[in-house]
Structures are given as structure tokens and as C-alpha cells.
Amino acid sequence: MAASKKSSEKFQLGAKIKEIIFSSQGFPIFLSFTTLAILFVLFRMKNVEMDYTITKTNREIEKVILDNKELKAKKARMLSAEKLRKLAAAHNLDQPKQDQIIVIP
Numbered sequence: 362m363a364a365s366k367k368s369s370e371k372f373q374l375g376a377k378i379k380e381i382i383f384s385s386q387g388f389p390i391f392l393s394f395t396t397l398a399i400l401f402v403l404f405r406m407k408n409v410e411m412d413y414t415i416t417k418t419n420r421e422i423e424k425v426i427l428d429n430k431e432l433k434a435k436k437a438r439m440l441s442a443e444k445l446r447k448l449a450a451a452h453n454l455d456q457p458k459q460d461q462i463i464v465i466p
Contacts, residue, residue, distance in 0.1 A: 381387045438444065449455075 382391045
């Protein structure tokens with residue numbers, strides 16, 4: 362008898378909840394909260410996706426900055442006076458005369 366009383370109470374409680382939710386006043390409220398919950402989840406997912414995109418872009422920027430530093434170091438090595446003298450000697454070039462030097466601003 363106790364089991365049937367509990368099941369009838371659950372049934373009455375479930376019926377009461379259905380009655381409130383599907384009533385003309387409760388349904389718009391239920392629908393509004395459901396819509397807000399779905400929008401919250403969607404915006405949160407979009408936020409996480411944007412964070413991943415930003416992190417990936419920042420990593421790419423750091424990689425490009427590192428590549429740029431390496432290229433600047435390589436350029437400095439290639440344009441060093443010692444390297445240029447070796448290249449000039451390898452190609453049988455002489456020191457330029459004063460009138461051959463052109464300064465580019």
C-alpha cells in the first residue's frame with residue numbers, strides 16, 4: 362500500500378508539473394528559459410572556438426617572428442665585411458675606388 366501511495370504521489374506531481382508547464386502562462390516561460398539555455402550553450406561553444414582560433418593565430422605569429430629573426434641574422438652574416446671580402450676574393454674583385462662608391466640614402 363505504501364508503494365502505491367508513493368507512485369500515485371509521483372504521478373500527481375508529474376501531472377501537476379505537466380499542467381503548469383503546458384498551461385497558457387507556463388509554456389511561454391518554459392519556452393523562454395529553454396531558448397535562453399540553448400543560446401547560452403551556443404555562445405559558450407562559439408567562445409571556446411574563438412579562443413582556439415586566437416591561440417592558433419598567436420602561435421603562427423610567434424613562429425613568423427622567430428623566422429624573421431633567423432632571416433635577419435642570416436642577412437647580417439651574409440653582409441658581414443669578412444664574408445664580402447671572401448666573396449670578392451673568390452670572384453677576383455678589387456676594392457672600389459672613391460669615385461665608384463655611390464651612397465644611397
